[in-house]
Amino acid sequence: MAGGYAGKFLRVNLAEGSWSDFTVGDDILRRFIGGSCLAAKLFLDRYPIDADPLSPENPLMIMTGPMVGSGFPGTSRFSVCAKSPQTGIWAESACGGTFGPDLKRAGYDGIVIEGRSHGPVTLTVDDSGVRLSDASTLWGRDIYEVTDELKARDKSAKVLVIGPAGENLARIAAIGNDKGHFSGRAGLGAVMGSKNLKAVVVRGTSAKAARADDEGFKLAMKAAMQEIKDSALAEGLHMMGSDANMDLGMVTGDVPVKNWTSGGEFDLAASLSGPTMREKYLTKAHACTNCPIACKRVVKVDDGPFATAEGPGPEYETCAVFGTMMMNPDLTAVIKANELCNRYGMDTISCGSAVALAMELYEKGEITEDRLGGLDLSWGNMDAVLELVRRMAYREGFGDILADGAVHAARRLGGDAMDAVVHVKGLEAPMHDPRGFHGMGLAYMMSNRGACHLQHFVLATEQGMASWPQLFDMKDDYEGTTSEGKAALVYNSENYGILANSLSICHYVAYSIRPETLRDAFNAITGFGFDFADILSTGMRDWTLKRGFNNLLGITSKDDILPKRAMTALEEGGAAGSVPDTALLLKEYYALRALDERGFPKAEMLDRLGLDELKSRLYQ
């Protein structure tokens, strides 16, 4: 048995009310590691990929990786995976917090949930075993309330909970872990809701995964702690959270403004920035289990129309989508919107993007106040935004149209609404403008869950947060608004970064430590003895497997595009006059990935990566 693994997975069938353990062989673990990569492998081997995402046939997979529970910094994470009800393709959403290590200590590397319960249930996994219990009294209540109640029953329990949005099958619904951590993207909360699964509770204390090399682990651990201590990036994240990006990103053209139509709103950024949050509303920094960075914000707004009790604060993405994207300069309103999304269980990026779309259409007169149920959705009117967010969670009135995200909303609204949505493959882009960073544009086009900044390390390498010339050929500094040389950077940054979600390690920790340190820790835990080439080829296998999954669902080169709005140059700001050269980027990238003209991995690449079964399905 490879080190780092609990050694078994839990399979729960909610329709039958049954469960059993299963194991995965070392050969599979070595090639697919864990987390979302192993989930994709298990999905392809065991489940029908053509099932409706909200049907009982779509499995919900909650997966850790071999580093989880080791105590190594940033390894509290887990990935929730399924076929996405928002995009219809592969979905994965990694989450920090507390759940992963406790699941491992309860003796499991992951949970695969099948079927649909007849009524609302809670799944509990602890040292004494597995239980399904009635959750009727929890159904209909928000994530904070239910989390508090479950923790009142057992204060040491770690919980995953859906809110009203997940119950109402909003295709942008998220899953919350202990209030402040979310598997947000691609609608996995709706998959959980479709199964009538309100919560998953874990409490593990006894199981301990074996380590291959204790001494080697101690050395890697010591190195990681020192590197994090020395890292200005880690220091900045601790002091300002991820919203440190707001000021810097506005200068470089990273921050989208007014539903991606404007740039260079420096005063707006200043009022929404990490330093401002720190000065005015931060009560403390919060860390996921075993993380010395503590990038999470805990905030409180004492008074004013958006007064908010002390609780989890917004990330950069939320500050942008409920701030600059809506022309809202009031950080207290962003904090309140974040709390509402947390309580209702909605992904803030998708929720805010859908609302920003509606604001633009309202300004153009394509949506009237009457249709909005009396809401004045003028730019920056946050009272109306907050009410609309509530209606989305409960699918009331116009909220029902937005509840499935901006792409579904634009389809229902018709006209030229889709021209105002920045998405790839149905997933709204996160708050990093591809016009300011062309490599990110390519990464959006090629990420396997749709437009994404977390399936790779492109954010770090292209924006200069990290430089790893020892791992792959790269320059000290890349200009954002150029496409030359970016395909190779994206390809390599994907092959390394995609492993964050199979090892289950935080991006910020991985950005802050040397690849040698991460490699050594991984090897000390697992005993796999990987060198850099092994690491990168494992990332290639991961990416190609998920690409193949999507190819089987109909994804082709025609889907690898940036939308019209993202290809329309801005007149001001750091990205002024710039759009990615998508033809160049895709041509070079396709060659590196060995994709054919259809966008399918070529047979020789599948052979090289040992993906025989995928090859037989793609080329049958």
Next chain:
Amino acid sequence: MPIKAMTQEWMDAYKAAIQADPEYKGIAKDWEGSVSLVVNPEPARNVPDPIYLFMDYWHGDVGDFVVCDKAKADSAKFVMTGDYARWKQVAYKELDATKALLQGKLKMRGDLPYVVRNIKTVNKVIDILGRVDTLWPDDNK
């Protein structure tokens, strides 16, 4: 005529360039505090000893710009340290200073959120630095 880098004459020229910049005063109106640059020695590049540079910035104005000793450099509100080659890369815009800081190629002591908030000021003074006609210790001019 290029001026020898990191000399008092060069510091005077840099100060004059900042004062002459039509945008600087407005961009830096909120900045308060001195900055020192510590240049680590690289004998192979004709920098045999550490060099300390002190610059005083205050609400769009500039005060002392001097080559100094370690004690004076350490007294600055912000102290940035790096190898000579890195500083030259920054001056030539081959390496963005913020990226260099995040990658650990430059080190800073001081209030990081303050720098983030005033990033336009930081970028502006670096931009001006690149305009000073400079003879670097390892240049063959």
